[in-house]
Amino acid sequence: MRETNGRHDYSGRRALVVGGSIGGLTAALLLRRLGFDVTVFERTPTDLDGRGGGIVLQPDTLRWFTECSEQHPEQVSTGTRYVQYLGPRNEILHRDPRPWRYTSWGTFYRALLADFGTERYHLGEYAAGFDQDDDGVEVRFVSGRRERAELVVFADGIGSASRSRISPGSVLEYSGYVGWRGTVHESEVSPETFELLHDSISFSVAPYTHINIYPIPSNEGGLTAGNRLLNYVWYRNVAEGADLDELMTDKRGFLGKVSVHPGQVQDRFVEEMREVAGTVLAPAAAEVVRRTEQPYLQAVYDVGAERMAVGRVALIGDAASAARPHAAAGTAKAAANAWALYDALGEADGAIPAALAKWEPGQLELGQRLLRRVKEMGTRSQVDCTWVPGDPDLRFGLYGPGQ
Structure with a gap:
């Protein structure tokens, strides 16, 4: 096996990536750099461009664009200089000079897909099962398609069908609360609200609830202040069982396990949400x-992997373990999994199962450590009401607060 820049070259070998979102595309791009012939299969039948809201960008998430792409971070993101907490009259309770960069899900997805290309990116293919032998893995799709490769990476999100095969003890656990999400163009809020929010990620904290708001690129690609969207996540407690099921039933009568898409949340719940905002949130956040x-809506769940690799098959991102969003580390963890896989394979002698076995322990530990931290953060905000503005333990970060 010949080496390139100190890394083993896997030319002539094939890799399949199941899941064409941000984590899957990052993995696909990195595997292709190692020489693999890579094909991506995404179960959604239509283009993913319009999906999702905002992403707080951490170094692992941005690494592809800082090290490998002709596109640069400033072309796919926007930024603010401060982190602040707002009081009940919009007073600033705490402010730190702490710069962060953000993107919209669609902006980042488009940029990654532009680098990967669409020739080997297939929509509408749901992977139902797989089998492997000493030489490779066969993946079976509900369409009847069968694909074989020397390596398969499952990056198919929190609802991954293959998690139960690789890590059968891993099940979704409801946190006790949901995240209301949405976006508003900066031009549509009052001048006072724009001035207060445009250069910060802003928190409003009340008993058993909190919201964070930050600017992201607009759907038209606007990156500068006044041309962006204000994106938020508002966490509200909802009891598991009948209350949660009723809230998560969309206008068509279908129960969403994890999410209810824009335009499908029942009007009565939207009206209640808007009414309550004015009574518990800072006025700018309520606006x-x-x-x-x-x-x-997204119901907030936890799931932790006990295994991330079996033979020639690996789980990455939320397909392995999904952590509550409080550390803003979900996409960063998926990217970190992909970069670590790139390193493990590149440093190996070409034996894929051995490389995955070496890669797995560190990635399991990373996911478990993140899960422990975000559970504690969620308990402080939604249960114990001990979330204190400015507490350094509550900072974003994949590897620890502020890291």
């Missing part, structure tokens, strides 16, 4: 919530 035309 952003009330001006959202189509808010949507």
Whole structure:
């Protein structure tokens, strides 16, 4: 096996990536750099461009664009200089000079897909099962398609069908609360609200609830202040069982396990959400919530992997372990998994199962450590009400607060 820049070259070998979102595309691009012939299969039948809201960008997430792409971070993101907490009259309770960069899910997805290309990116293919032998893995799709490769990476999100095969003890656990999400163009809020929010990630904290708001690129690609969207996540407690099921039933009558998409949340719940915003949130945060035309819902779940690799098959990102969003580390963890896999394979002698076995322990530990931290953060905000503005333990970070 010949080496390139100190890394083993896997030319002539094939890799399949199941899941065409941000984590899957990052993995696909890195595997292709190692010489693999890479094909991506995404179960959604239509283009993913319009999906998702905002992403807080951490170094692992941005690494592809800082080290490998002709596109640069400033072309796919926007930024602010401060982290602040707002009081009940919009007073600033705490502010730190702490710069962060953000993107929208669609902006980042488009940029990664532009680098990967669409020739080997297939929509509408749901992977139902797989089998492997000493030489490779066969993946079976519900369409009847069968694909064989020397390496398969499952990056198919929190609902991964293959997690139960690789890590059968890993099950979704409901946190006790949901995240209301939405976006509003900066031009649609009052001048006072724009001035207060445009250069910060802003928190409003009340008993058993909190919201964070930050600017992301607009759908038209606007990256500068005044041309962006204000994106938020508002966490609200909802009891598991009948209350949660009723909330997560969309306008068509279908129960969403994890999410209810924009335009599908029942009107009565949207009206209640807008009304309550004015009573518990800082006025600026409440204005952003009330001006959202189509808010949507995500039930907040935890799931931790006990295994991430079996033979020639690996799980990455939320397909392995999904952590509550409080550390803003979900996409960063998926990217970190992909970069670590790139390193493990590149440093190996070409034996894929051995490389995955070496890669797995560190990635399991990373996911478990993140899960422990975000559970504690969620308990402080939604249960114990001990979330204190400015507490350094509550900072974003994949590897620890502020890291």
